[in-house]
Amino acid sequence: QVQLVQSGAEVKKPGASVKVSCKASAYSFTAYYLHWVRQTPGQGLEWMGRINPNSGGTKYAQKFQGRVTMTRDTSISTAYMELSRVTSDDTAVYYCARGEKNYGDYPRGFDFWGQGTLVTVPS
Amino acid sequence: SYEWTQAPSVSVSPGQTARITCSGDAFPNQYSFWYQQKPGQAPVQVIYMDSERPSGIPGRFSGSTSGTTVTLTISGVQAEDEADYYCHLSDSSGNNEVFGGGTKLTVL
Numbered sequence: 691q692v693q694l695v696q697s698g699a700e701v702k703k704p705g706a707s708v709k710v711s712c713k714a715s716a717y718s719f720t721a722y723y724l725h726w727v728r729q730t731p732g733q734g735l736e737w738m739g740r741i742n743p744n745s746g747g748t749k750y751a752q753k754f755q756g757r758v759t760m761t762r763d764t765s766i767s768t769a770y771m772e773l774s775r776v777t778s779d780d781t782a783v784y785y786c787a788r789g790e791k792n793y794g795d796y797p798r799g800f801d802f803w804g805q806g807t808l809v810t811v812p813s
Numbered sequence: 814s815y816e817w818t819q820a821p822s823v824s825v826s827p828g829q830t831a832r833i834t835c836s837g838d839a840f841p842n843q844y845s846f847w848y849q850q851k852p853g854q855a856p857v858q859v860i861y862m863d864s865e866r867p868s869g870i871p872g873r874f875s876g877s878t879s880g881t882t883v884t885l886t887i888s889g890v891q892a893e894d895e896a897d898y899y900c901h902l903s904d905s906s907g908n909n910e911v912f913g914g915g916t917k918l919t920v921l
Contacts, residue, residue: 737910749907799846
């Protein structure tokens with residue numbers, strides 16, 4: 691069974707950086723895009739960006755350009771999302787989600803999700 | 814950037830049909846997806862590629878599209894269907910990934 695297991699909750703001071711990990715299992719990690727989506731308290735879902743684990747290539751939502759960095763370590767099937775210069779507005783649950791294959795796939799959307807990582811930035 | 818809008822809430826009685834819509838500016842090569850999210854849980858995909866159901870999703874869930882409006886229909890609603898539902902529009906290029914604001918489905 692495909693699984694995405696994320697790192698634990700974090701509490702960060704304003705201005706700091708936070709790095710969340712997402713470990714994939716039971717599928718070929720390098721074959722599928724890996725996306726990051728966040729959900730602020732009581733609010734909806736917001737797409738942050740994606741990484742191609744095969745090439746390391748990334749695309750980021752304009753809102754997060756310059757503040758977010760997505761990386762991966764193929765040796766341990768793990769993706770990372772680092773957000774810098776955090777403020778209280780970044781308090782949210784951050785999810786990783788599997789997307790389409792990076793070659794010749796149908797539009798599958800986000801078919802598997804991690805359990806979420808709560809990041810809290812006290813004001 | 815594109816914006817898609819959902820009604821904040823929908824209420825139905827058990828056994829009735831719930832229709833949850835999402836409207837906005839369509840973009841080329843767009844497909845729609847729907848996710849169900851229960852409190853404290855991660856989203857679960859219930860519809861992909863406009864109208865397809867993932868394995869394990871009950872047949873009472875269906876999806877449709879008319880270009881600027883996409884619809885999730887739940888026929889014969891059950892109490893367990895009470896949740897938040899989000900539409901997701903994507904062209905799979907990484908350039909356009911848009912979520913609607915979510916609709917809270919209440920089963921009376």
